[in-house]
Structures are given as C-alpha cells and as structure tokens.
Amino acid sequence: MTCIEQNATTSNNFLKTIIEEDLKNGKHSSIVTRFPPEPNGYLHIGHAKSICINFGLARDFGGRCHLRFDDTNPAKEEQEYIDSIKESVRWLGFDWGEYLYYASDNFETLYQWAVHLITEGKAYVEDLNAEQIRANRGTLTEPGVESPFRTRSVAENLNLFERMRAGEFPDGSRVLRAKIDMASPNISLRDPVLYRILHTPHPHVGDAWKIYPMYDFAHGQTDAVEGITHSICTLEFESHKPLYEWFLDNLPVPSRPRQYEFARLNLTYTVMSKRKLQELVQHGLVTGWDDPRLPTLEGLRRRGYTPVSIRNFCEQIGVGRSDSWIDVSVLEESVRADLNESAPRAMAVLRPIKMIIENYPANQSEELQAANHPQKPEMGSRSIHFTRELWIDADDFMEAPSKGFHRLTVGGEVKLRSGYIVTCTGIIKDEQGNILELRGVYDPGSREGIHTADGRKVKGVIHWVSAAHALTAEVRLFDRFFSDPNPDRSGADYKQFLNRNSVETLTNCKLEDTLAGADIETRYQFERMGYFRLDPKDSQPGKLVFNRVVTLRDTWIIKK
C-alpha cells in the first residue's frame, strides 16, 4: 500500500511525506531501507529508534528493510557484537528475512571502484602520515593545502594501491585519497581518505584484506548495490552527504539511493554514547552490558521492558530534525501502559512486618479467590491463603500517621486486598522501641467490598501475604542511574552524576506462594508496588530474584 491511515498516536513525519511523494510520482515503485549498525558494541535505545524508523517505514509502505553490518573497521568489530545485534533486532520484533548483508561482502567491488577512480585521475596514493595530512587539511575557516603526492601518475597510483592491497606496506604508511577539493568549505570534501592499511583480521571476511575502506567510501556504494532507496541516518552525517553523492556520481553504481537525516534520540538521566557505556562496564560501575539500569537493549530486556513498549515509545516520540531531549518518564510510561494491560496481578510484601489477627484461630486457614486482573475476568483468578499470621508492608503502617495517610494506624482499619477488613488493635515493640509485630482483628463479614458492617467505607486497601505460606525472595528496585537530567553535558564528567542509590536490593521480601512457579517471561504486577519480572540471570527455582521494571504511578508520593 502506498498510503497509510493516520491514527491518534501516529502523526505524520517528514520521512513519510518524502516516501509518499516518491511513491506517488513514480520515483520508486517500492521502497528499500536499511538498519546499518557497525558491530562494535551493543545496541541501545537510540538504535531502537533507528530500527523502528527503518523497519517501520518499510512495513508501512510495503517495502523491505535490510539488516546490514557496516563492518569496515576490523580493529573495533567482533562476532559477539554481530550476534548480539541480530538477537536484539529480532527481540524488538523485526525481521530482515533473507536480507542480511555485510558491507565487507562488497570489498572486492569497492576495490575495483577505487581502481576506477584512480584510472580516472580522481584518486591518489598518499605517502604523508596522519599528522601531516591533518596539518594540510586546513581549518574550519582556512582552506587546506594540496599534498605533494596529489599529482602522482595513474600508473604509479595503480601500482602502489595494488601493493597496498598485497600487504607490502605497514599500517599507517600510506592511504588512498579521493582527489576532490582541498579548498572546499565542506571539510569532508578535502581529499577524503578512501582506504587505509590495516593488517588486522576481520570478523566476517577473515584475513583476506590488508586494506579496508573508510565509512564514506563504503556506505553509499553499499546502499547502491543493495538497491536501497532511502538511506536514513542521523544528523551528524549531513555534512557527508555531498561526498556520499560525489561517489555515486563518479562510480558505475547500479542504483541511486538518497540519504536523509533525522535527529538522534537523547534521553534524560542516562548516557547513550558507546564510549561512556563501555567505560561504565569496564570500570565495574555496572554489572555488564545487560545491567538493568542501562539503556542498552539487553539491559532493558533483562529489566523486563517489553518489545512492544519500546516500539510504542519510538512511535510516540516521533521523528524530526531538531535536537531534542526525551524525558525518561515517557519511556517508563510506555511500559506501564503495556504492562497494565497484560501483567497478571500478584501480591508481594517488600518490607515485611508481621500482623497477628487475634480473632482468627491459629490452626485455621482458608483459601480466598483473587482476580488476576481487575478489568479482565478472562485472565482468571488464583487462590491465596488467609491465616492468623500475615505479612504487611512497613510502608503501610504509621504509628503517628501524617495527614492524608489512609493506610493502617493503631485503632484504624484497612481492607486487605481480596481479603478482609482488619482493625489494628496494638503494637508489640522490643526494648529499643522497634516494632516487632502488629496486633489486630478481622471482620469475618467483610470479604466483599470495602464497607464495614455498619456501612462505613474504609479508605485504605493494602496488600498482604499469609506468613505461613509466603515465599521469601530477593527483589531489586531500580532508580535512575544518574542524578542529573543530562549527565552527558559537556564540561563535566558524567560519572560525578552517578546516583549512588540506583539499585536497592531487598532480600527478605514475602511473596504469595502462587509465584513459586513464576514464568521467566511473564511480567507481574505486584499490586500497589509496580511491575516485576524474574531476573533471567540470577533467579533460580529455589531462590527467586525479581527486578522491578517500573513503579506504578503514585500520586500519594507526589503529595508527600
């Protein structure tokens, strides 16, 4: 289809407009996009934006999207990253089908095209070293100066370039340069480097090559051989566009792709640059690339973010060309919206204090039915145990309640979710004054609703679990990894903004026993506490470890 319906959550963007035009006026009969990561690290939420744009456009307009590894620099690339990237793209819900490519599969073609340029007098072998090249490049305001090797004969260039390929020269001794314009105001046109010598094995093509093409000499041409129609990248490549086109103009390429740029994603309270992420991992500031506090796709996945929530997020933030900062709360809101629909409910007491129901016999126990979802009866129910000894959350009790607190207080009453109304009748403390346990009584007729026998409505509903049946588990609560909205801001070391309390590990949490068979992929809502999922690495059948994906919205906390 060539025209998509707009709905409330998808507004138009400039890329869709361009594609609609191209399809309408017959410039293309169908579109081909590509997601072109360099396999030199793990994917993060910023890549997710690009993935969603490229695969999403292809999907919406009935075209196709390639996964292409931009593997032109073997010094930084590894098979491990290739594998991880494929896995992350698949996890996000996208499928490249048979269209998996490597820029390195075109190395021979690229080499021939470089020879073509030399033959045409449009490229030359440079003997100057990196520093000299830099010195001759000029500055932002001054033109560069031409290299003495710029006028080498075609024959000599051909000979030298061939020997570069053969591995005759050491790394850094020579490069191949395009002969364009050393005085161009666009610095990327001042005789850019096309090939460098690198005696480094490559993760995909092994040790077949001793010279490797630069990004600029590979990207557009690779787009052209794959038949990419819309080559979508981020804004910082905008100044490379004239060079991208120069190659297409001067080489016998089989098709004519066009480059379009969009603003990369910036998220508050986190860092996204590969270098910084790597540093956090290397310095042991996080547990790994999949640390649940990181914006990496593996981290978000481990934490419990769902693919659909990330896709929705990318849809919501839109695509534009102005630098923008998205607040992390938008991402968080996106998982909440998804999980509220799909997550079965359960009860878990994170900071337990015991409550003894004095009018409930010690040897008695009964099963109560609790709905798995308040609005979705089709999700069924489960039975939970009610007994004399219960665990409730410390946060749900205040001896000296602040104004507006409508949970449990001495002499006060509260509804136990899916259970009974209980009244607190007293506190047992140790000699230091610490609360040992709470005493209370329950109203046997209060199973349904929140009304007392005399018709009053109790204000508070709290979660609880039977002490006799409870499972003990570890629960990890995460907070923002940085204390500053923009830890990446220039002029400051982002590490100074690390939030020291970004993870809180609670080891004595009490969970309802239905969670004994919790599924690794299922996200649960622990009622009133947020959404949780088993940690895929650290959780064991006998030792449950849950990660909190995100809290519930809490307007009470805001008022405090």
Place this chain on the structure above:
RNA sequence: AGGGGUAUAGCCAAACGGUAAGGCAACGGCCUCUGACGCCGUCAUCUCUUGGUUCGAAUCCAGGUACCCCUGCCA
C-alpha cells in the same frame, strides 16, 4: 573563505498561504477492593526576534539572535 542544520506549550510533535492536531506532564472533577487503571474537563489570541509581502503568514521575503554538527588513517 568557513560550511551545513535547527528553533511551535514544561517535554516531544503536527501544520505545506485560509485562521495553531495529537501524545506525555500538570491542574480540577468523577469512578474505584491497587492512592493503580479508566472517564470528563482545563491547559499556545499564538509559532526565537525585528521588519516586509498579502484580503489573510507558524508557513513566503529580508535582517538579527540562540543552539547543534563538521578540522579521525572512527562510524
């Protein structure tokens, strides 16, 4: 002799010369066995700024201002 971009609400973002969509946040209210969810309502006389063209300008023109990108043998 610098070049290339971008400016619409607290944060994103639509609009294509015809009288400022939508989402998030916020704020009222309703509902509620989760202080959740849901529902209703409010939220730009105005589009960085100054002029101009026009019956009519966020959109066109001219001049300012601010911010981002470019001086790797990285991508």
